[in-house]
Amino acid sequence: MLMTEVDRLDLPTWRKAQELEQHLGDPRVAANPLSCHTTVNFDEGDEFPQKSVDALSDVGFFNYLVPEKFAGAMASPTELMALTRVVSRRDLTTAIAIGQTFLGALPVWLGGSDEQTALQSSHVRSAHLGCLALTEKGHGSDVMSSEVVAEPHADGLCVSGEKWLINNGTRGTTLSLLVRSKPGTGMDTLSLLLIDKETLSDGATKPVEKIPTHGIRGADISGIRFVDCVVPESVVMGGVGGGFELMVKTLQISRIMATGFSLGASDSAIRLALDFAIDRQIYGASVVDIPAARFSLIGCLLDQFMAESVALITTRAITLQPSRLTLWSAITKYYVPVTSEKIVRDSGVVLGARHYIREDHWSGLFQKLMRDNAVVSLFDGSTAVNLGLIAGQLNMLVAARTKSHGHLEPEQRDELLALATLDQADTGFPRADDLELSNNGHDEILDSLGWLAEKIAAEPGDEDEDLRQLLLEEIALLLLERDKLDAAVRDLNLAKDFKPTSEARFELAKRYCQLFAAASAILIWVANRDTINGMFSSGEWLELMLARINSELSEVGVSHWMQNKVVIERLWQQFLGLYHDEKMFSIVPFALAKGVR
Ligand SMILES: Cc1cc2nc3c(=O)[nH]c(=O)nc-3n(C[C@H](O)[C@H](O)[C@H](O)COP(=O)(O)OP(=O)(O)OC[C@H]3O[C@@H](n4cnc5c(N)ncnc54)[C@H](O)[C@@H]3O)c2cc1C
Missing domain, CATH: 1.10.540.10 (Acyl-CoA dehydrogenase/oxidase, N-terminal domain)
Structure with missing residues (x-):
């Protein structure tokens, strides 16, 4: 069974x-x-x-x-x-x-x-509805150049200027609004205000018209213009001049939470493609019998599990390890949406003509989700902004790992296990003081690779012996890749390439994210294999996922992950099991709804 x-x-x-x-x-x-x-x-x-x-x-x-x-x-x-x-x-x-x-x-x-x-x-x-209004037409991601001002007024503050490209900009009753509260360019020149539109005098704001978009076409993507809008000083959050820090900390959480959009969309993308491919008969057989199509679908499932591993761990970190979010939120916001877009693209190739049609298969949902999903990597800090944030921390991360050799203290190991163990509570919600503005070189997740290998070797679980050996071989390759990455960062420093937005650092940041995703998946598996059984604990998905990352990163060759036909066939049957049982394509594969509600 x-x-x-x-x-x-x-x-x-x-x-x-x-x-x-x-x-x-x-x-x-x-x-x-x-x-x-x-x-x-x-x-x-x-x-x-x-x-x-x-x-x-x-x-x-x-x-x-x-x-x-x-x-x-x-x-x-x-x-x-x-x-x-x-x-x-x-x-x-x-x-x-x-x-x-x-x-x-x-x-x-x-x-x-x-x-x-x-x-x-x-x-x-x-x-x-509410919204976060940071962006201005003239400045985009460069929020330090914000021109919406809040100037001192006898009754508090007088706000003027325009925020543009704001989701719920017109329908929203409340706004968290970033303003310049004193002239200059320093971090202390920005403040965040909680604006309740119901309390404003008539004419104090004017809506910016709905802006037509490629995806989420029904959304209220608009903006808001403030015209000498007087508000009491009590609307300031986190103190006058504290807006930049509060915004940065806000984004550390929103960047992680936004990836729930991506994971939901890619679940549907895979489901629609598999649904089509199983039924569709061409050349006298089903589309899933075409090896390239089947491998694409398996690749989509592996990508989904990998993206989910990252999101699950970093979401739990919001309450359990909030001081690590400067790095982990940027990795999550880069890695999960980009991986989800890849899943949607690859599923679309299997779906063929139907991925482009606005009716028929699942009422034409695919083309909508494909357009909609592309927005996730744009907002709350785009892919480029997040890669820049990761690239900017590489020196500190590599310096710290060079010193520690990736060794983790027993309490760090316990914290990591608690972070990844899904039946342990992660209840609560942090306050701003729990979050930091830098990881200061700490990344216990990527550091944990060596320890995880030791743990897998020493503590066999449900997986069979051959698979355990394969896992250990893949982790050994990943450790080599981590060493190469660290060496490449040191080489950049020797070559005096320090710019976080340099091409080379961006490429290394992408590699960092792949290794981080691999470590997250291994950690999730090690922490939960005794409690989540079946497909999850037997570990084929993990072995193939790691082999696939090594196919991309290392010199083992692109077809490395496709070699083990036995493991692939087992995973394929498990994948079909999830589909036929109508379960979420997830590490926590709960039952989907059937029939009329
Ligand atoms: C549908 C939608 C909804 C949105 N909703 C909101 C909202 O509710 N609230 C809100 O405040 N904003 C919102 N935004 C704005 C979104 O956050 C902006 O797209 C973002 O600020 C980027 O601005 P920009 O595209 O003008 O790019 P710019 O900032 O002008 O950048 C242009 C290009 O420069 C490069 N670049 C920029 N910064 C870096 C960097 N640090 N490192 C490397 N390369 C870089 C990138 O290639 C980038 O695409 C929304 C956008 C969209 C499309």
């Missing part, structure tokens, strides 16, 4: 997501909320999916955007991430509109006063 159930483990963190999944019903049934038919129709009309937002509001979804300590229902960020994936696999427009409300509330959860958290909590729990 194919074992795909999580039958030895009931993970409380995923309970709400499973309930929501069952409540929403099969997305192929047009009458169900957030069905493919509904979401594609909203998209065709460039129409905001209010009906879908209302359907989620009716089941209390907005309460999960508010941490429990602020009178909400979110027990942990991981719980919200799981819920987001359930929505995102159906409709990214809706997921991102609601996700932006969480993003807008984040500075308040991190740095707001008691009054501000109470106000924001009340708005969000009432399903009032």
